[in-house]
Amino acid sequence: xxxxxxxxxxxxxxxxxxxxxxxxxxxxxxxxxxxxxxxxxxxxxxxxxxxxxxxxxxxxxxxxxxxxxxxxxxxxxxxxxxxxxxxxxxxxxxxxxxxxxxxxxxxxxxxxxxxxxxxxxxxxxxxxxxxxxxxxxxxxxxxxxxxxxxxxxxxxxxxxxxxxxxxxxxxxxxxxxxxxxxxxxxxxxxxxxxxxxxxxxxxxxxxxxxxxxxxxxxxxxxxxxxxxxxxxxxxxxxxxxxxxxxxxxxxxxxxxxxxxxxxxxxxxx
Numbered sequence: 001x002x003x004x005x006x007x008x009x010x011x012x013x014x015x016x017x018x019x020x021x022x023x024x025x026x027x028x029x030x031x032x033x034x035x036x037x038x039x040x041x042x043x044x045x046x047x048x049x050x051x052x053x054x055x056x057x058x059x060x061x062x063x064x065x066x067x068x069x070x071x072x073x074x075x076x077x078x079x080x081x082x083x084x085x086x087x088x089x090x091x092x093x094x095x096x097x098x099x100x101x102x103x104x105x106x107x108x109x110x111x112x113x114x115x116x117x118x119x120x121x122x123x124x125x126x127x128x129x130x131x132x133x134x135x136x137x138x139x140x141x142x143x144x145x146x147x148x149x150x151x152x153x154x155x156x157x158x159x160x161x162x163x164x165x166x167x168x169x170x171x172x173x174x175x176x177x178x179x180x181x182x183x184x185x186x187x188x189x190x191x192x193x194x195x196x197x198x199x200x201x202x203x204x205x206x207x208x209x210x211x212x213x214x215x216x217x218x219x220x221x222x223x224x225x226x227x228x229x230x231x232x233x234x235x236x237x238x239x240x241x242x243x244x245x246x247x248x249x250x251x252x253x254x255x256x257x258x259x260x261x262x263x264x265x266x267x268x269x
Contacts, residue, residue, distance in 0.1 A: 003062035010056045015193065018053060022189055025069050027178035030185065031170075032077065032114050034177055035102060039083035042184050046191045046198040048076045053192065066121060070129040074111065082107065091176055094157050098169045101151045105144055112140035117163060118170040 001020050009017025029048060033041040051072050059068045091099055102110060115126040116137070127134035149161035159165055178185070184201070191198045 003065060007056075007059055007062065007065075010053075010059070018056070018193075019189065021052075021056075021065070021069075022049060022192070025065070026185055026188065027174055028119060029069070029073050030181055031174045031177040032073065032118065033080075035110055035114060035118075035173070036077050036080070036107065037082035037103070038077055038080045040080075040200050041181075042188055042198045042200055044076055044080055045185075046188050048073050049188065049192045051076070066119060067125050067128055070115070070119060070121065070125075074129055078107075078111070091173065094152065094159060095169050095172050097155055097157065098148060098152065098166075099173060101148050102144075105147060109140045109144035109147070112137045113144045113166065114170070116141050117166040118174070120167075 001016070003020070003024065006017040006020035006024075010021060011017075026045065026049070029045055030041060033044055038044050048069075052069060055072065059065065102113065105113070111130065112126065115121045115129060116123065121129065123134040123138055126137045130137065145161060145163075145166065148166070152159070152161050188198060190196065
C-alpha cells in the first residue's frame with residue numbers, strides 16, 4: 001500500500017490506512033521520544049497518534065506527512081519532563097558512545113539533530129515543525145555536531161563526524177529502538193484503535209551516565225560574561241539560640257565586562 005492510498009483510506013476512517021501511517025512513522029517517533037528523555041514513551045506516543053487520527057483530515061499528501069506528524073509529535077514531546085538515561089537501546093562501539101554524548105546535549109540541540117539528521121527534514125521544514133526561525137535550528141545543529149565531534153575525537157574515534165555519519169548513527173539507533181520496543185509499539189496501536197489506556201512497563205534497558213558537557217570558561221564577546229555559580233549560605237537560628245550555616249541552592253549571576261579602558265577607568269572610581 002502506498003502512502004497516498006493510506007492517506008485516502010485514513011480520510012475515510014479505514015483502519016488499514018491508519019495502521020499503514022502508524023507503521024511508517026511510529027518507530028521514528030519512538031526513537032525521538034527516547035533521545036529527548038521522555039520518561040513515559042508509550043503514553044506520550046499513544047497521545048500523539050490519538051491527536052493525529054483526530055486531525056488526519058488536515059493531511060493532504062505524502063509530501064506533507066513528515067511536517068504534519070512532526071508538528072504533532074514535538075508539540076507533545078517537548079512538553080514532557082526529561083528523564084535522561086532511560087529507554088535507551090543496547091548499542092555497541094562508536095554508536096553507543098555517540099548516543100551517550102547526544103543524550104547529554106541540551107534539548108534544543110538534540111531536537112535539531114533529530115529533525116535534520118534523524119527525520120531528514122530540511123531547515124525550513126524543521127522551522128515549521130518547531131515554529132522557530134531556521135537560523136536558530138542551524139546554529140543548534142552546528143553546536144551539536146561540534147560537541148559530538150570533539151568528544152568522539154577525545155575517545156579515539158577515527159570516523160569523521162559529518163552529517164552522513166550522524167544520519168547513519170541515528171538510523172542504527174532507530175532500528176535498535178524499534179526492535180527493542182516492538183511489543184510496546186503493538187500495544188500503542190491497539191490503544192489508539194480501541195481507546196484503551198496504555199500501561200507503561202518498567203524500563204528494562206538503562207543507559208550509562210550521559211557525557212557531561214564541559215563548562216565554557218572563556219568570556220563571551222559583548223557586554224556580559226557566562227553565568228557563574230555562586231554558592232549561597234544562610235544562617236539558621238535554633239530555638240536554643242545556637243546558629244548553623246546551611247548551604248542553599250547556588251545562585252547565578254552575570255558579571256558585566258567593560259568594553260574599553262575608558263569604562264574600566266570609570267568603573268574604578
